[in-house]
Amino acid sequence: xxxxxxxxxxxxxxxxxxxxxxxxxxxxxxxxxxxxxxxxxxxxxxxxxxxxxxxxxxxxxxxxxxxxxxxxxxxxxxxxxxxxxxxxxxxxx
Amino acid sequence: xxxxxxxxxxxxxxxxxxxxxxxxxxxxxxxxxxxxxxxxxxxxxxxxxxxxxxxxxxxxxxxxxxxxxxxxxxxxxxxxxxxxxxxxxxxxxxxxxxxxxxxxxxxxxxxxxxxxxxxxxxxxxxxxxxxxxxxxxxxxxxxxxxxxxxxxxxxxxxxxxxxxxxxxxxxxxxxxxxxxxxxxxxxxxxxxxxxxxxxxxxxxxxxxxxxxxxxxxxxxxxxxxxxxxxxxxxxxxxxxxxxxxxxxxxxxxxxxxxxxxxxxxxxxxxxxxxxxxxxxxxxxxxxxxxxxxxxxxxxxxxxxxxxxxxxxxxxxxxxxxxxxxxxxxxxxxxxxxxxxxxxxxxxxxxxxxxxxxxxxxxxxxxxxxxxx
Numbered sequence: 001x002x003x004x005x006x007x008x009x010x011x012x013x014x015x016x017x018x019x020x021x022x023x024x025x026x027x028x029x030x031x032x033x034x035x036x037x038x039x040x041x042x043x044x045x046x047x048x049x050x051x052x053x054x055x056x057x058x059x060x061x062x063x064x065x066x067x068x069x070x071x072x073x074x075x076x077x078x079x080x081x082x083x084x085x086x087x088x089x090x091x092x093x
Numbered sequence: 094x095x096x097x098x099x100x101x102x103x104x105x106x107x108x109x110x111x112x113x114x115x116x117x118x119x120x121x122x123x124x125x126x127x128x129x130x131x132x133x134x135x136x137x138x139x140x141x142x143x144x145x146x147x148x149x150x151x152x153x154x155x156x157x158x159x160x161x162x163x164x165x166x167x168x169x170x171x172x173x174x175x176x177x178x179x180x181x182x183x184x185x186x187x188x189x190x191x192x193x194x195x196x197x198x199x200x201x202x203x204x205x206x207x208x209x210x211x212x213x214x215x216x217x218x219x220x221x222x223x224x225x226x227x228x229x230x231x232x233x234x235x236x237x238x239x240x241x242x243x244x245x246x247x248x249x250x251x252x253x254x255x256x257x258x259x260x261x262x263x264x265x266x267x268x269x270x271x272x273x274x275x276x277x278x279x280x281x282x283x284x285x286x287x288x289x290x291x292x293x294x295x296x297x298x299x300x301x302x303x304x305x306x307x308x309x310x311x312x313x314x315x316x317x318x319x320x321x322x323x324x325x326x327x328x329x330x331x332x333x334x335x336x337x338x339x340x341x342x343x344x345x346x347x348x349x350x351x352x353x354x355x356x357x358x359x360x361x362x363x364x365x366x367x368x369x370x371x372x373x374x375x376x377x378x379x380x381x382x383x384x385x386x387x388x389x390x391x392x393x394x395x396x397x398x399x400x401x402x403x404x405x406x407x408x409x410x411x412x413x414x415x416x417x418x419x420x421x422x423x424x425x426x427x428x429x430x431x432x433x434x435x436x437x438x439x440x441x442x443x444x445x446x447x448x449x450x451x452x453x454x455x456x457x458x459x460x461x462x463x464x465x
Contacts, residue, residue, distance in 0.1 A: 014245040014273060016182060016206065022104060022152030029182035031207040031247045031274055032321075034106070034155060085316070 003054055003079050007089035010050035015086050017045055028086055035084075044077050048087045054078065100389030102340070102379055104152040108181075109159060109345040109356060110141065112169070116161040117190045119225030119454035120213065122251055122286035122293055125161065126359045128464030130457045135348045138168045140369065142175045144346055147374035149179040153344065156181040161348065164191045170203045177204025184209060186249075189235035190228050197235075197242050208239045209247040209276070214255075215262035223255065225454050236270045248272040252303065252325075253280040253293035254444070260303040264310045272318055277307055279325035282440075283357040283412055285455045288463070292452055294444035300328055327437055331402065332409025332425035339387035339407065344378065352377045354384055357412040361421050387411055394422055396430045 011017055016029040026042035028035040037045070043064075047057045057078070058071045081087045114129040126132075136144070145156065156176050163169055164187055176183050185200065189210045197208070212232050213223040220229040239246045248267045250256070256263070260277075267275040279300075280286050280293050295303075304322070311320045326333050336343045336355045345353040350369040353359060358366065367381040378384055386392065390403055397408040408414075409425020417426045417436040426433040453459055 013243065018180065020152070020154060022154075027154065029154065029206070031209065031245050032155065032157070032184060034182075083316075085319075 009048040105344040108153040109157040113161040115165040121452040123455040130460035159186040174203040189232040211249040215266040247274040249276040254295040260306045276321045278323040330429040332427040335410035340384040
């Protein structure tokens with residue numbers, strides 16, 4: 001599923017992203033299921049709060065980790081998240 | 094007895110709270126034990142709250158609120174609120190019977206994450222006949238209200254010989270109701286379903302036809318509705334990895350506080366399952382004899398003991414081994430390597446013979462009669 005770079009990204013209201021103390025990691029919870037996230041995926045998904053598009057997320061993370069060239073990896077992760085229904089796209093008005 | 098070096102004790106992730114055995118429905122494939130009417134003395138609100146807290150502290154994160162019909166518990170909203178505050182993802186598993194719009198709103202406010210509604214058939218007559226009560230229109234209405242109030246909506250249909258020919262109708266109904274998930278649960282033959290097996294087990298041809306229909310819809314509905322397909326293990330050559338391995342992931346608490354490694358384990362004679370009234374969840378999980386009995390691989394007999402696949406399927410299901418071979422330490426007879434595989438083949442044959450019999454409905458009267 002390809003991502004529309006103009007659209008803002010928000011976490012799905014039908015899923016929940018939360019930190020699990022016992023597992024020392026973030027997980028996505030949904031009806032009778034759970035996905036365990038690695039630290040990178042959790043960083044990206046936490047930024048899907050409805051205020052940023054792909055470039056916004058890339059910029060934020062490249063700044064945070066003082067690095068460049070993250071765009072392809074981030075896009076790939078977000079496309080996967082979109083396919084799974086963890087995040088949604090919407091247009092800026 | 095806390096595991097062994099080669100098999101460390103993991104923490105529970107899923108807690109299934111069977112809040113009550115009371116149920117207005119009488120489904121003949123119910124997974125409750127046959128003798129449910131014997132087990133009274135339901136846990137009170139305080140006990141359930143303590144159980145939720147203790148299991149959460151160990152790392153349980155998915156909570157199923159089930160039964161019987163959980164809506165018959167007057168303290169359901171209080172329990173949901175407590176669970177949500179602890180950080181559980183809370184799943185209400187209901188027939189929808191007795192649900193109202195105001196209750197749906199109240200539960201949402203208390204933090205309930207998801208409601209799963211079961212429907213017996215896409216056709217009113219069969220639905221009401223199987224449920225043993227008139228409930229079809231109400232269930233569909235509840236499904237719509239669940240959607241309306243922003244919950245993920247999961248429709249669950251248990252599949253068996255009486256409704257398997259309606260697979261297309263089931264998928265159309267789920268699609269029309271806007272289900273986010275559809276659980277097509279092929280009947281698992283324990284408890285009431287085991288008694289009624291000859292009338293419920295479909296033929297291999299029926300399975301194949303129904304599965305092909307479900308697969309085609311799966312493609313078609315990609316991105317709109319997720320379909321969970323619970324496989325009919327009688328037609329497999331390898332057993333299911335029951336409960337993801339005994340005492341590794343799942344914890345069931347029965348209405349009277351009995352702690353079970355799987356919701357059917359009550360059927361296993363002499364297992365001596367502990368009770369949360371007498372032990373803490375942590376003590377039960379780590380130290381009780383019942384939870385350690387089939388943990389890991391040391392308990393296995395041949396052909397499992399030396400089988401390279403034992404780490405994948407854990408020898409299958411202990412309840413199925415007991416129900417079909419009389420010995421819970423045997424290999425699950427679903428496995429083609431089991432010396433008791435003939436029991437499965439006999440069951441398939443008996444179901445195919447279609448002798449005149451009538452369904453035994455799950456109700457207090459039958460429970461009392463059958464467990465006398």
